[in-house]
Amino acid sequence: MTDDSSRAFVPGHVTGFFSVHEADDPEQAGSRGAGLTLSEGVTVEVEPAVETSMQLNDEPAAIEAVTRVLGDLGVEARVTATTDLPIGAGFGVSGAAALGTALAANRTFDCGRSENELVTIAHTAEVEAGTGLGDVVAQARGGVPIRLDPGAPEYGRMDGVPARSRVEYLTLGERSTEEVLAGNTDRLSEVGVDMLVRLVEKPTLPTLLASSRKFAREADLLTPGVEDVLEDVADEGGEAAMAMLGETIFALGNGLTRAGYDAEACEVHPTGATLEMD
Structure with missing residues (x-):
């Protein structure tokens, strides 16, 4: 990790069951359901850059949710994500990349956002990208999360x-x-x-x-x-x-x-x- 970069770890997440809940406001959209967060996850490093780019496991990658997070924060960054989890197989890798980017970018660029604000940014990015509905809020909580209500932290009640x-x-x-x-x-x-x-x-x-x-x-x-x-x-x-x-x-x-x-x-x-x- 370089002197002007930050790094975050986000646990993987497997969903056992869910229901889809649409809304005009993506912060209120999402899913209800339950699953497990995993000690295997995604490590995300964020450092300033002239132009935004991303790598996943040393390969160039384009995860729309990550790009949306950086756009919401108003920053350009090099995002490097690593994981041992399978990609595209139900482990919430895109959600983890989005949430890790939000947390690390907030510190790297001193954005001054709160934890719930960052989770909301990442959740909204995932919903708008169409790559997930509930992984982000579950990964922010950890353990064995039960999503009682859909949406970002302001709207989605959680239990476990x-x-x-x-x-x-x-x-x-x-x-x-x-x-x-x-x-x-x-x-x-x-x-x-x-x-x-x-x-x-x-x-x-x-x-x-x-x-x-x-x-x-x-x-x-x-x-x-x-x-x-x-x-x-x-x-x-x-x-x-x-x-x-x-x-x-x-x-x-x-x-x-x-x-x-x-x-x-x-x-x-x-x-x-x-x-x-x-």
């Missing part, structure tokens, strides 16, 4: 499941969030609201995973490959679900390993996005 766990994940491929969100989401949202009620009544990790499995099936998002893995984990007595939106399975403990899969492992991240020390 008071638990931690080892988490395994397995990615079978990419899936376009934009394509799914651009389609008819009425049925998806109806099921998502039902699952939210179910989780709020019994806020435990097993309820989250069971509700997520039911959501994927009833919202017609479950793919054959993911379904096969979920069945294998269940046969071994494990708890697993499909990440929204991606060809990804996440499981508690060592559920995927016990079922014979070569899975990556991390933990539920106990806190939200943070700036790194100078």
Whole structure:
């Protein structure tokens, strides 16, 4: 990290279920739902530049939400993001990049914005870019967030499941969030609201995973490959679900390993996005 740059870490986030809520004001738009934040995440470094540019894992990248964040803050910067998480597979990488950029740019350029303001900027950028509806607010909170209301911090009430766990994940491929969100989401949202009620009544990790499995099936998002893995984990007595939106399975403990899969492992991240020390 250079003397005039700042760096932030944002946990990854997998959504188990959600409902879509549109609004004229993107700050009030978003999703309700629940998921897990992960100790694997995205590290974002921001430094002043004559012209804005971005790299993701040492490759030139163009993440619209990041560009929108910098535009909202009125700065030009070089943004360098690194992650070990799969891209485009339901881990909230674009949201993490946007939120990390907001936090790091605020310090680099002494923008004077509050934490909630920065989360709002990143959330709005994600919604307007069409790449996510609830990752940013979840990643700002950490833990096992439950999004009771849609929108940025001013509008979106949050709660959480008071638990931690080892988490395994397995990615079978990419899936376009934009394509799914651009389609008819009425049925998806109806099921998502039902699952939210179910989780709020019994806020435990097993309820989250069971509700997520039911959501994927009833919202017609479950793919054959993911379904096969979920069945294998269940046969071994494990708890697993499909990440929204991606060809990804996440499981508690060592559920995927016990079922014979070569899975990556991390933990539920106990806190939200943070700036790194100078």
